Amino acid sequence: MIEVKKVYKSFQNATVLSNIDLQIEKGSIFGLLGSNGAGKTTLLKLIAGLYKQDRGDILIDKKPVFENEDIKQRFIFLTDIPYFFPHYTIKQMANFYENIYPSFSRERFQTLQDVFDLDLKQKIYRLSKGVQRQVAFWLAFSAMPELLILDEPFDGLDPVMRKKMKNIIIQDVAAREMTVIVSSHNLQEVEDISDHIGILHKGELLIKRNLDDLKSNIHKVQIAFQGSVPSEMLQQLQIVYQEQRGSVHLFIVKGNADEFSSYIKSFKPLLFDLLPLTLEEIFIYEMGEKGYAIENILI
Amino acid sequence: MKWGKKDMQSKTSLFKKELLIQNFRSVGWVGLAFLIGLILSVPMEIAVLFSGRENYNEENIYESLFSIAQELQLFMLIVIPVLMSIFLFRFLHVKQSSDFLHSLPINRKMLFWHHWLTGVVFLIVPVMITSLILAVFIQVFDLSSYFRDLNLVRWFCTYLAYTLLLFSIGTFSAMLTGISTIQAILTLIILLFPFGVYQLIVYNLQYILFGFPSGYYLNNNLWIEFFSPLTRLISLEFQPFSWWEIAVYLLLAALFCCISLLLYTRRPVEYVSQAVIYWKLKPVFKYGATFCTMLLGGMYFGIIDYRGSLLWICTGYVVGALIGYFIAEMILQQTWRIKPKLKGLFIYFIAVILVFILTGSGAGGYEKKVPRVAEIQSVFFSNFWYFDDKMTNRFIYKEPKIIEAIQKLHTEIVAENRSKDVSEPEPLFIVYYLKNGSKSIRQYEVDRKSFERYLKEIYESKEYKKATYEVLDVNDQDVEQIVFHSNYPNYYVEKVDIANNSDQLAKALKALKNDITNLTYEDMTDERKDWGEIEIILKNNKQLFIPWKKSFKEFDEWMKNNGTVKNARVTADDVQYVLITENNINHDLDYKNMLKEIEQDPQTVKIVDKQLIEQCLQDETESTSGKNIMFIVYKNGNYEVGSFAHPEIAESIKKQAKK
Numbered sequence: 001m002i003e004v005k006k007v008y009k010s011f012q013n014a015t016v017l018s019n020i021d022l023q024i025e026k027g028s029i030f031g032l033l034g035s036n037g038a039g040k041t042t043l044l045k046l047i048a049g050l051y052k053q054d055r056g057d058i059l060i061d062k063k064p065v066f067e068n069e070d071i072k073q074r075f076i077f078l079t080d081i082p083y084f085f086p087h088y089t090i091k092q093m094a095n096f097y098e099n100i101y102p103s104f105s106r107e108r109f110q111t112l113q114d115v116f117d118l119d120l121k122q123k124i125y126r127l128s129k130g131v132q133r134q135v136a137f138w139l140a141f142s143a144m145p146e147l148l149i150l151d152e153p154f155d156g157l158d159p160v161m162r163k164k165m166k167n168i169i170i171q172d173v174a175a176r177e178m179t180v181i182v183s184s185h186n187l188q189e190v191e192d193i194s195d196h197i198g199i200l201h202k203g204e205l206l207i208k209r210n211l212d213d214l215k216s217n218i219h220k221v222q223i224a225f226q227g228s229v230p231s232e233m234l235q236q237l238q239i240v241y242q243e244q245r246g247s248v249h250l251f252i253v254k255g256n257a258d259e260f261s262s263y264i265k266s267f268k269p270l271l272f273d274l275l276p277l278t279l280e281e282i283f284i285y286e287m288g289e290k291g292y293a294i295e296n297i298l299i
Numbered sequence: 300m301k302w303g304k305k306d307m308q309s310k311t312s313l314f315k316k317e318l319l320i321q322n323f324r325s326v327g328w329v330g331l332a333f334l335i336g337l338i339l340s341v342p343m344e345i346a347v348l349f350s351g352r353e354n355y356n357e358e359n360i361y362e363s364l365f366s367i368a369q370e371l372q373l374f375m376l377i378v379i380p381v382l383m384s385i386f387l388f389r390f391l392h393v394k395q396s397s398d399f400l401h402s403l404p405i406n407r408k409m410l411f412w413h414h415w416l417t418g419v420v421f422l423i424v425p426v427m428i429t430s431l432i433l434a435v436f437i438q439v440f441d442l443s444s445y446f447r448d449l450n451l452v453r454w455f456c457t458y459l460a461y462t463l464l465l466f467s468i469g470t471f472s473a474m475l476t477g478i479s480t481i482q483a484i485l486t487l488i489i490l491l492f493p494f495g496v497y498q499l500i501v502y503n504l505q506y507i508l509f510g511f512p513s514g515y516y517l518n519n520n521l522w523i524e525f526f527s528p529l530t531r532l533i534s535l536e537f538q539p540f541s542w543w544e545i546a547v548y549l550l551l552a553a554l555f556c557c558i559s560l561l562l563y564t565r566r567p568v569e570y571v572s573q574a575v576i577y578w579k580l581k582p583v584f585k586y587g588a589t590f591c592t593m594l595l596g597g598m599y600f601g602i603i604d605y606r607g608s609l610l611w612i613c614t615g616y617v618v619g620a621l622i623g624y625f626i627a628e629m630i631l632q633q634t635w636r637i638k639p640k641l642k643g644l645f646i647y648f649i650a651v652i653l654v655f656i657l658t659g660s661g662a663g664g665y666e667k668k669v670p671r672v673a674e675i676q677s678v679f680f681s682n683f684w685y686f687d688d689k690m691t692n693r694f695i696y697k698e699p700k701i702i703e704a705i706q707k708l709h710t711e712i713v714a715e716n717r718s719k720d721v722s723e724p725e726p727l728f729i730v731y732y733l734k735n736g737s738k739s740i741r742q743y744e745v746d747r748k749s750f751e752r753y754l755k756e757i758y759e760s761k762e763y764k765k766a767t768y769e770v771l772d773v774n775d776q777d778v779e780q781i782v783f784h785s786n787y788p789n790y791y792v793e794k795v796d797i798a799n800n801s802d803q804l805a806k807a808l809k810a811l812k813n814d815i816t817n818l819t820y821e822d823m824t825d826e827r828k829d830w831g832e833i834e835i836i837l838k839n840n841k842q843l844f845i846p847w848k849k850s851f852k853e854f855d856e857w858m859k860n861n862g863t864v865k866n867a868r869v870t871a872d873d874v875q876y877v878l879i880t881e882n883n884i885n886h887d888l889d890y891k892n893m894l895k896e897i898e899q900d901p902q903t904v905k906i907v908d909k910q911l912i913e914q915c916l917q918d919e920t921e922s923t924s925g926k927n928i929m930f931i932v933y934k935n936g937n938y939e940v941g942s943f944a945h946p947e948i949a950e951s952i953k954k955q956a957k958k
Contacts, residue, residue, distance in 0.1 A: 011569060012578065042569075050401045051569050067564075072404035083399035085321050099317035100403055 001026055002047060002147070002179070007056035009042055016042045017203045020056070024196070027177035029169070031194030033187060038200040040183040041080065044151050047181065048077035060147070073102055075147035080155070082136035084124040090135055091120040094142065101143040109142035115164060130156040137165055141172070148172075150182040154189055166193050191279045199283070207286060211279070218282055221251045223264065224271035233267050240285045252277070252285050315405060315413065322417035326386045330421030333379045337429040340368035340375070342436055349440045361446045364433070364454040365536045373532050380462040381486050383418045384469025385479050390414075392479045394571045407564050415556065418466055426458040448539060457540040460548035464528060465490070467555035474562040475580065477573040481630070494527035499594035505742070506597060506612050507658050509666045510713070512728065512742035514684050574630045585627040586647055592623025593651070620648070669709045670731050670739055672702060679730035680705050680757070681766075693766045695732070701762045705729065708753035712743055725754070747824065755820035768815045769843050770835055775805040779838045783847070783858075783867035785831040791937040794831075796867035806857055808835075814851040822850035826920045827944045830868045849917060871912035878930040879904045879915070879953055882942065886923060890938040897930050904953045911952050918948045925949075 004022040008015070017039045024030045034040045045051045046058055049065035049072055058064065060071050084093055098104040113120075116138050118127075124135055133156055140148060148169070154162050170193060172178040184190045190197070191211075198208040218240070223229070224247050237260055241252040248271065253260055261274055277285075344367045365372055390396040400410060433451055436442065443449050465486075472485035498517065505513040517523070524530040528548075540548075562577070570576045575584050596619015597612050604611055624644055628637045680701075681694040696702060709729060725747040731739040747754065757763055765771050781804060785794035798807050811833070830847040837843070847868070858864045865872060880903040884896055897903050906912055915929055925942025927949040932938055943949040 045398070045569075048402050050398060052567070067406050069404045069406050072402070074404075077402040079395065079398050079402075081395055083395040085324070087324070088321075096317040096321065099315055100405070 001061065002181075003057070003059040003062075004043075004047065005057045005059070007043075007046065007053045007058060009039075009046060009051065009053050015203055017046070017053075020205050022198060022205060022208060024179060024181065026179050027173060028196055029173060029180040029182065029194045030196045030198065031190035032181060032183040032198050032200060033185070033190070034183075034200035035185055039203045040185075040200055041151055043200065044077070044149050044181065044183055048072075048075070048149050050077070074145060075149060076101070076140045076143050076145040077149040078136055078140055078151060078153055080151040082132055084132070084135070086125060087123060088125075089121050089123050090118060090138075093124060093135070093139060094120075097139050097143055101145070103144045103146075104142055105144050106142075108144060109138070112138055112141055112168075115168070130158065130161070133157055134161060137168075141168055144172075144176070145178065146176075147179045147181070150180065152183055152185070154184070169193060187280055187283065197279075199287070201292065206290060206292065207283075209286075214282055214286075215276070215279075216257070218252065218254050218277060218285065219257050219260075220275040220277050220281075221253050221260075221264070222248055222271065222273040222275065223251065223269045224248045225267070225269050230267050233264065236263065240289060313409070315409070318405065318410075318413050319417060322387065322414060325389075326383060326417060326421060329379065329383050329386060330425055333375060333422070334425035334428060336371065336375050336379075337425055338432065340371040341429060342432045344368045345433075345436055345440065345442065349442065349445070359445075362536050363446060363448045363539055364451070365457075365539070366446075369536060373535070376458070376461050376532065377465065377529065380418075380422060380465035381469045381483065383422060384466050384473055384486070385482055387414045387418050388470060388473035388482070389479055391473060391566070391568075392477055392482070392571060397568050397571050401568050407566075408560065411560050411563050415470060415559075418470075419463065422462045422466060423459060426455060426462070430455045450539070453539055453545075456542075456545045457535075460540065460545040460552070461528065463552040464548045464555070467552040467559065470559045471555045471562075474559045474566065475576060477571045477576050481574050490529050491527050494523065494530050496591070497523065497526055499591060499598060502598045502601070503594045506601070506609070507655055510741040510743055511665075512740045514742055515728070515730075515740050518684050574633060581631055582643075585624065585631065585643075588627040589620050589623040589644075589647060590651075592626075593617075593620035595619050596622070616651075617648075620644075620651075667713055668739070669706060669713055670733055672699070672706050674733050674735070675702050675706065675731050676734045677732045678702050678705050679728070679732075680763075681728050682726050684728055693769075695730075696762050696766070698762050701757060701760050704753065704756045704760065708750060708757065709741070711750060711753055712745055715749065725750075751820070758820045758823050759818075761816075764815060764818065768845065770808070770845055771812055771815060773808070773835065773837065773843070775801070775808055777837050777839070778804050778808060779836045780804070781807055782834040782836065783831060783863060784834065785868045791931075791933055791939045792869045792873050792935065794867050794869070796863050798861070798863070803861060807854070807861075810853040810857040811845070811851065814848075814854050815845075818848075818850065822848065825850055825944075826922065827917075828919050828921050828941065869916060871909040871916065873933055873935070874912050874916070875932045875934050877906040877912055877915045877932070879906060879949060879956075880928050880930070882924070882926055882928045884928060886940075890940070893940070894930060894932070894938060897928075904956050906952065906956050908956065911956055914948065914952055915943075918943045918945055920944045927953075 002022070002024040004020050007017060007020040009017040020043060032040050032043065042051065046053050047060075047065065049058075049068065052066050058066070060075075063071060065071050085096070088096070094109055098106065116134050118131065118135065118138075124132060127135065133153070137153070154165065157165065169178075169180055173180060180193075182190055182194070195211055196209065197211055197214070199206045229249055237251070238254040239251050240254055243250040257274060261272070264272060341364065348367075361367065390400050401407075405413075430451060433454075437449065437451065468489050469482070469486045472482045472489060473479075476482050476485060501516045502513050504511045524533055525544075566576060575581050593616050596615040596617075598615075599619070600615025601612055621644075624647070625637065625639065628639055629635060632638075677695050677697045678701075679691060679695045685691045685694075696705070708727075712727075724744045727743045727745060729741045729743075733739060780797055780799035783794075783796045783798075785792055798804055825848065827849045830849060833845040833847050835843040835845065855864070858867070864870060878894075878897050880897050880900050884893060884900075886893075888896065906915060915931070919929060919931075919941045920943065921941055923940055923942055925944075926946045927943055929941050929943065929949075930938065931941070
């Protein structure tokens with residue numbers, strides 16, 4: 001389990017992160033969202049033990065990460081621009097990883113060669129940006145980490161590769177209970193793999209949610225009544241947003257769907273539809289509640 | 300929720316082989332270059348020099364192993380270890396590599412040692428290989444007789460100590476900064492720091508402490524080149540590293556290495572590409588730079604105008620401090636367009652003024668201290684600092700009378716403190732050797748006029764003359780010949796005459812000695828241009844030079860009787876005519892145009908009478924600031940411009956010429 005407790009970090013005099021509280025359970029995939037400059041990379045680097053927080057604690061399995069070799073052996077941090085030693089081939093780089101990470105599996109490395117289909121003797125710096133990122137994934141997966149920290153990992157990958165990488169991540173999470181933290185400025189990119197989402201804005205963690213809870217807790221309802229909507233009903237429902245098109249009313253309602261549908265039905269509406277929300281819509285309303293316009297936070 | 304599997308940890312070992320391999324790949328070339336350079340510069344050179352033994356020349360004895368291809372060796376001694384540190388610790392200065400290496404499960408201590416030891420191996424192994432080759436060569440060629448000091452072990456240890464120290468200082472700089480270029484500059488600054496700061500402080504103390512002998516400490520300190528590893532190389536060939544020095548270098552290397560490690564474990568890696576990594580060091584860097592450039596500014600202003608006033612020197616300090624402060628700010632803020640924090644600068648200046656005042660006043664004891672006559676064993680007194688002991692010893696006086704006179708002069712100087720406007724500056728250097736074994740050293744520049752009374756007593760003393768004029772101790776029979784030159788300082792007319800028969804020599808010498816003994820203070824400080832120079836060549840080939848003063852009456856008499864005057868010095872016969880005019884001509888003109896201007900001036904008086912010309916020559920000074928200018932036209936076509944030491948003589952000559 002990863003615990004981030006009341007963490008503050010500033011560079012010189014600029015505060016980058018303030019009062020970050022976060023818990024990530026083992027085996028979950030945490031999507032960290034935020035626009036450029038929100039502090040995503042800094043938070044990841046703090047969790048990876050590269051930087052030291054000014055205040056607060058960052059614990060993995062109850063132990064501080066900074067300068068802790070035992071813990072660092074168990075995770076891999078993939079930076080937004082993958083780094084390889086100059087003039088190294090894939091083979092040489094794999095040797096390096098094998099030497100550094102005790103959990104590195106040569107079999108896994110060889111198995112994954114089918115996925116990536118790259119020549120081991122290639123010098124990495126000659127490869128394209130996207131292919132270099134594939135090599136970084138390849139090495140990371142082969143190291144069989146318990147925690148994989150990915151900073152904007154899908155940039156520069158084509159859709160097919162993106163899908164493949166995501167599949168491998170999901171397989172590893174399912175098979176080995178690997179934990180994943182993945183950052184992105186794009187909601188759609190992490191929506192399909194994350195089970196938890198956190199939104200970082202100007203150094204503060206605005207929202208951290210379980211996606212399943214989030215999806216089951218907010219709904220779009222379309223209703224039409226003969227005459228006006230009963231005000232008694234409106235008072236009872238937790239309405240986040242409403243809109244009227246002719247006689248059809250559109251509500252965004254929070255709460256248990258079963259409970260409020262039967263309650264609404266008791267007023268005998270002419271029309272009643274319960275519609276799912278996209279994750280983006282959910283955030284628009286969630287953030288709107290908190291006084292933020294999501295367009296400013298996620299693009 | 301258990302993550303770790305214990306059995307996996309057994310796979311990790313203390314040394315990460317692959318990390319070492321990566322380091323070898325990245326800096327191996329530096330080690331290889333070092334090895335090739337060493338082999339080319341020493342064993343190869345020896346092989347070339349000694350393979351053709353028949354060309355061997357007896358005089359061609361080498362001082363030490365450092366004498367072979369010296370430039371290349373010294374170059375490598377400095378450049379290789381610094382390069383090594385720059386390339387090894389480059390990973391700290393590039394964001395991606397810094398992030399990558401610090402995310403690996405290797406703690407910083409281990410990362411440091413992996414890198415540091417790689418550097419050490421690549422510095423030592425090439426020297427070891429070269430030493431082995433040299434050991435074989437020394438046997439094969441039997442080199443020992445061709446070197447004054449052939450000590451291979453010492454050569455090896457010198458390389459070891461020197462390169463390790465420079466490498467460690469380079470590493471230390473790497474830890475302080477996030478930019479490789481700054482690392483290189485910082486390394487250089489640290490290497491020169493003790494030497495430079497010593498120079499700066501000692502030079503500047505003379506402005507703050509009246510009487511502080513900066514010249515003495517700058518010229519007579521034989522240890523000064525030991526203050527920096529870089530200046531130490533100057534004498535490496537003749538003065539190899541002592542075992543002590545090697546030990547000190549190794550100790551310092553270890554110290555810098557430990558501090559580097561300590562700094563590294565606290566390094567905030569996020570400040571990659573910042574000039575100064577540790578924000579607490581920023582003020583140290585900023586104000587350190589400001590202080591050094593301030594001293595440099597004072598020194599520079601002092602050098603360009605040697606007699607500059609205190610205000611001038613202070614301007615130098617302020618200008619230097621401002622330049623240093625702004626450059627430091629530019630480096631720290633990494634932009635040309637800085638927003639200076641004037642508050643900091645203001646506080647700095649207040650602090651500096653306080654320090655200066657405190658040093659100046661707190662050292663009142665220093666400025667006012669004159670040893671009592673009873674305490675003084677002997678005293679060095681001269682207008683120069685001498686480098687060699689022999690010359691210095693000549694000017695050490697032991698006679699109570701002159702000691703007393705010097706002490707009295709010194710007391711007066713101290714009482715008057717800083718002399719206001721020094722119109723006729725007299726540099727004075729005094730070293731008291733006290734009876735308790737200590738030394739008291741002072742250096743002054745005083746106004747000759749204000750201290751005439753005291754200077755007269757010293758200058759006219761027998762001891763002072765004996766020290767100043769070596770000729771007083773010379774016996775007639777030791778002299779080989781005497782040469783009279785007119786060409787120095789009068790290079791307009793070149794005349795030389797020689798006296799070499801024993802009768803002439805004895806008479807000339809006697810006249811000279813008498814004249815010197817009778818020299819008064821006024822004669823000695825006579826402004827009039829010397830007639831020339833008298834060179835006394837002794838039988839032991841030693842030469843003595845005496846300025847041929849116009850006040851040498853007896854000597855002049857002898858010369859006239861001997862007929863030497865016209866052969867050796869400028870006389871009226873060498874002169875076509877002399878023009879005397881009021882001193883309002885443009886001195887920037889060349890002589891031809893000046894002559895035209897003077898001729899056109901109605902005030903100009905032309906002197907053609909031999910006797911009057913002789914009078915002009917007698918009173919001529921080199922200075923052109925007198926009331927009247929004399930323009931001499933020589934028969935050989937040369938021109939000379941001078942003026943009169945005594946204005947009344949000029950007037951009288953003019954009057955006589957007009958008659």
